[in-house]
Amino acid sequence: MSLIVFEDELWQRFATLVQARPVFELRIGGYTVRERIEATVRSLRRDETAAMGMARPHLMKCFGPSAGLTAFLQAGEPVILINGRALDLAWLPRLLDEPLNTIYLAGDTLLAAYLSPALASAVLYFVQSQHTSDARDELLRFARVHDLGPDKPPLLLGFPWDLINQSGEQLVRDLPLLAQRLPLLTTEMPNVVVRGERVYVDPRARLDGPLVLDARDGPIFIEAEAHIEPFSFLQGPTYIGRGSLISSARIRGETAIGPVCRIGGEVEASIIQGYSNKHHDGFLGHSWLGEWVNIGAMTTNSDLKNNYGNIRVNLEDLGPFDSGVIKLGMFLADHVKLGIGLLLNGGTMIGTGSNVFGSQNIPKNIPHFTWGGDTLREYRIDGMISVTRTVMGRRKRELTSDYEALLRAAFELTRASRGAVAQAPVSRREYASPRALAQAEHDAIAG
Numbered sequence: 001m002s003l004i005v006f007e008d009e010l011w012q013r014f015a016t017l018v019q020a021r022p023v024f025e026l027r028i029g030g031y032t033v034r035e036r037i038e039a040t041v042r043s044l045r046r047d048e049t050a051a052m053g054m055a056r057p058h059l060m061k062c063f064g065p066s067a068g069l070t071a072f073l074q075a076g077e078p079v080i081l082i083n084g085r086a087l088d089l090a091w092l093p094r095l096l097d098e099p100l101n102t103i104y105l106a107g108d109t110l111l112a113a114y115l116s117p118a119l120a121s122a123v124l125y126f127v128q129s130q131h132t133s134d135a136r137d138e139l140l141r142f143a144r145v146h147d148l149g150p151d152k153p154p155l156l157l158g159f160p161w162d163l164i165n166q167s168g169e170q171l172v173r174d175l176p177l178l179a180q181r182l183p184l185l186t187t188e189m190p191n192v193v194v195r196g197e198r199v200y201v202d203p204r205a206r207l208d209g210p211l212v213l214d215a216r217d218g219p220i221f222i223e224a225e226a227h228i229e230p231f232s233f234l235q236g237p238t239y240i241g242r243g244s245l246i247s248s249a250r251i252r253g254e255t256a257i258g259p260v261c262r263i264g265g266e267v268e269a270s271i272i273q274g275y276s277n278k279h280h281d282g283f284l285g286h287s288w289l290g291e292w293v294n295i296g297a298m299t300t301n302s303d304l305k306n307n308y309g310n311i312r313v314n315l316e317d318l319g320p321f322d323s324g325v326i327k328l329g330m331f332l333a334d335h336v337k338l339g340i341g342l343l344l345n346g347g348t349m350i351g352t353g354s355n356v357f358g359s360q361n362i363p364k365n366i367p368h369f370t371w372g373g374d375t376l377r378e379y380r381i382d383g384m385i386s387v388t389r390t391v392m393g394r395r396k397r398e399l400t401s402d403y404e405a406l407l408r409a410a411f412e413l414t415r416a417s418r419g420a421v422a423q424a425p426v427s428r429r430e431y432a433s434p435r436a437l438a439q440a441e442h443d444a445i446a447g
Helices: 009-014 033-045 057-063 069-074 092-096 117-128 132-140 160-165 167-173 175-179 381-394 401-413 415-422 434-446
Strands: 002-006 051-054 079-083 102-106 109-115 144-147 192-195 199-201 211-214 220-222 233-235 238-240 255-257 266-268 271-274 283-285 288-291 312-315 319-322 370-372 375-378
Touching: 002 033, 002 117, 033 051, 033 092, 033 175, 051 057, 051 117, 057 401, 079 092, 079 117, 092 109, 102 132, 109 117, 109 132, 117 132, 160 167, 160 288, 160 312, 167 175, 167 255, 233 238, 255 266, 375 415, 381 401, 401 415
Parallel strands: 002 051, 002 079, 102 144, 192 211, 199 220, 211 233, 220 238, 238 255, 255 271, 266 283, 271 288
Antiparallel strands: 079 109, 102 109, 312 319, 370 375
């Protein structure tokens, strides 16, 4: 069986976050979407089935099989296709028991399919190019169809803020998978106060008291080689990834921290993809951070307006949206760097590879590969690559030629998003559109 996780047309709603990774590599809960699908299938089949990714062309060398589409077509095995925005996988055991050539829909969305090699070959080119509505229409001609409903599970990520809204519930849904490999903490440890019963800790993790693990509102998961330093407070539901350091921090519920992060200060209801630093004081709330992000000391985001109104978010190429929630922080894509003492409004989105410093209050939308503070300009890609190589080396990771090519491709693909920013130097008032300026002024008045 070939297991394929794919991006569909709605990757564009996540464009600010996914220029250096596919949508299915976004972390929410204890896994990325792809990791959760793979772990679920492995637990059901009791084998080492690997999930292959199908994404935009510039991402395939790093996140897909090296042979590309050929790898899928030459296998000659039944194919399971799963949408890379899928969260609640309660339907997946049923799909594995269905006869060949069965598809699951969530309203008009292709959720998943179990296909013969012949039928799979007829639609994989549509899927590869993110034309999954065409793939769906072709499958409707030949396959058995089950519509599982658009407004109830299966749950699909629809917008970036769904990552935050669903984080706590997803951590609870992940409990059966995580509990298969993380033992329940039953041994009393000096100066470690445990409240509640659902604390799961890998024996290779290091817990240095005094600290508090409060699982009364949800489970706490701590992976191997994580280090929880003295005077830390962890409130469930929370996930701490492999090799991460919690540096005398307050980690509040609905938070998921990926591998090899350095986290201090106060963090609430946030997701950190991995390999990122927020090592100093400052508040991070209801926010999503990609990989290789660094946040300077005392930099803080707002996640609530003074008038308790819904947070508005300007999505790249799509315009402003009402998120429908009153608590929402910032979204920082991979390789974003923030200087010390910055203040960020709720709904701020900063694109891949940007380096922002100096200005205390920064714009709510900063394009990919942007450099500056009071003035913003295009970040020269060679300089950005040089910094990336240094940063990754500090975590004993290599900047491979394939990943460098991915970043350079993302730089070119997002050139239009920078607009006037590329004509350095410009002030942020000069490059912002009138509509964006009006919205920024409204947000400032509203808090």
